[in-house]
Amino acid sequence: MAVHLVDHPLVRHKIGLMREKDISTKNFRELASEIACLLTYEATKDLETEGHTIESWAGPVRIEQIKGKKITVVPILRAGLGMMNGVLDLIPSARVSVVGLYRNEETLEPVTYYQKFTSRMEDRTALILDPMLATGGSVVACIDMLKQAGCSRIKGLFLVAAPEGISRLQEVHPDVDIYTAAIDERLNDNGYILPGLGDAGDKIFGTK
Ligand code: URA
DSSP states (O other): OOEEEOOOHHHHHHHHHHTOTTOOHHHHHHHHHHHHHHHHHHHTTTOOEEEEEEEETTEEEEEEEESSOOEEEEEEETTTHHHHHHHHHHOTTOEEOEEEEEEOTTTOOEEEEEEEOOSOGGGOEEEEEOSEESSSHHHHHHHHHHHHTTOOEEEEEEEEEOHHHHHHHHHHOTTOEEEEEEEOSEEOTTSOEESSOSOHHHHHHTOO
């Protein structure tokens, strides 16, 4: 599994702004979307293109187009929705497959409450969206579901990843590549990333 820390000045600047304690909902939401867009640029670098000849103002010209239209974006509810528009800004025709998971507070295991995948998952590259790769529990469950649906090309896009979550993914799904704007220090006892961003879902939706 490859871990891509997207080390770009704009990404470092924007993730730094997101760490501000009193950041507004508006700013947090906009930055989440902008960073998701920059992560998408990196995560799609290996998309195949094919040549076409078109008629231009100066006569026939050879151009390149993305081969097929086979990407599905997979936001994990609810915080993953905060990254979706940034990804769709770059890939407007991508299909959206949604996964809803919550954590059983006794077993601490993720429980699926919603799953709606688009068609032909076996032909598609899936870009999972979750702002925080913390313990990795939800992402591992989401990948299990995608693989069960026949999807074999899967990448995960995160704003911040914890070493614990990266190790868990590497162990369980070594074929899945990670794209993240930051790799932070560790998890606290409640499973929050330190220094992290706090509760990304609450900050995106303005709850709490
Ligand atoms: N989910 C969050 O929103 N923040 C964390 O730090 C970990 C999980």
